[in-house]
Amino acid sequence: MSISDNESMISPEGHRSGFACFVGRPNAGKSTLTNALVGSKVAITSDKPQTTRHAIRGIVHRDDAQLVIVDTPGLHRPRTLLGQRLNDVVRETWAEVDVIGLCVPANEKVGPGDKFIANELSKVAKRTPVIGVVTKTDLAKPEQVAEQLVALQDVMEFAELVPVSAVDGFQVNTLADLFVARLPEGPQLYPGGELTDEPEATLVAELIREAALDGVRDELPHSIAVAVEEMGPREGRDDLVDIYAFLYVERSSQKGIVLGHHGERLKKVGAEARRHIEALLGSKVYLNLHIKVAKDWQRDPKQLRRLGF
Secondary structure, three states, X not given: OOOOOOOOOOOOOOOEEEEEEEEOOOOOOXXXXXXXXXXXXXXXXXXXXXXXXXXXXXEEEOOOEEEEEEXXXXXXXXXXXXXXXXXXHHHHHHOOOXXXXXXXXXXXXXXXXXXXXXXXXXXXXXXXXXXXXXXXXXXXXXXXXXXXXXXXXXXXXXXEEEEOOOOOOOOHHHHHHHHHOOOOEXXXXXXXXXXXXXXXXXXXXXXXHHHHHOOOOOOOHHHOEEEEEEEEEOOOOOOEXXXXXXXXXXXXXXXXXXXXXXXXXXXXXXXXXXXXXXXXXXXXXXXXXXXXXXXXXXXXXHHXXXXXX
């Protein structure tokens, strides 16, 4: 994995540094948990499955360690070329990290998808420890959480099992401790204060997509992609950033859904995205959004490359 040029940073003796990743089926709470550990929003979240499309890295700074969390797309049965490529991202990531967290929600029965992923992970568990993470405990009764922990013991042999809630912070620090204990000793990999190594334009595009996902029909989320075409400070002003971005959909009929009646929905998406982007950049933002149709882009290798997949 690429790191910054700061490998020579002085760190106290016994300092640990390395990579952990979350894997799980779509909508298992991986992105919300990543944000909770980092203490800031580095990964977008949505109740729509397969929201995450990149391996997003969030950096946890501690006196005794620097833990880099890699949030991966949900592993799933792919129906498109995009789906296949997202699964490839997951497998490439878990082959490179020091410790893996398999996320399974507390409020849903362990299913075939969880068992499939656990079976895949059992192939790497001999060299890379796998921690079973029961997520969303705030949505389950204590007896449900206990049942889920027992059920997971039958799925594979974990290095540890831990129930957590990213929403109320339950055992988030405990999970960080379990990850850190399995990292090698070493100096900081990133400068202090850095929360992610994602380019700002990538984070901006993701925040726009998060806003666009809110309230759309179930069949639409997978068809939405966002590309930032231009981004930079406005000439003569250091307090305003101009951003020009395209929202891509696959069919003309979807364009109308995203646009909304008299463009009202797109205005709402722009306002919501701008609020989060201004918090990210610490600056006022002018956001110009346009919708484009890229026919069946999820299945087209050329268009996938152009959109960064």
